[in-house]
Amino acid sequence: MARFRRVETPHTDWCTRDHRCGVNEHRSADIIADAAGGRAIITRVRAADVDYAEIRIRVPLSRSESAAREQLGTALHLCRELLTAVAAIMPSALARRTDRWAIGRQAA
Template sequence: MTARTMARFHRQPTEHTDWCTRDHRCGINEHRSADLITDAGSGRAVITRVRAGNTEYAEIRARIPLHSTETGARWQITATLRLMRELLAAVAVRPGVLRGRTERPAIDRRAG
């Protein structure tokens, strides 16, 4: 019989957030919101806000029924990938974006 050494992970528990579900969806150091669901056609997208340690992110899952033809399915997958790239570029945190978050100069600006 050989002895095996099991690695032990020591994670520090973190407090629940104002937005997490405070139930089985939260782990010792990961907190998750309720799912936010949107439907379009026969597809569905789900966004979950997650805090893992000191990092927060939006987890996105989507179910997109694919066309029955290979050409159609490939077109859908290609379009999905292109649009996901555009989505990431549009909402990604860029240097300076969070710094002035409380300043909203466009709100008081008048058109004309």
């Protein structure tokens, strides 16, 4: 019988240090952005030695099937652009940034 062994990792400076953290996964408080009747929730996660942003988005769709399909296509396109834009940010670029979009946003 196979045995799984997970190595415990310490809490981070940004994780919630509560039930949301696991043995080797640490999670921040949710950061919420509301707009146009929808909601986006971003959670910073460290799983083992990898950090990533978990993003959940609820987007209201039109009752018109054709409009809903157009909205889904637009959402997919923008998700690809988001992934590309975030991946393009390099540590050297962060030092030059003066805008901090997340400051002042609601955290849950």
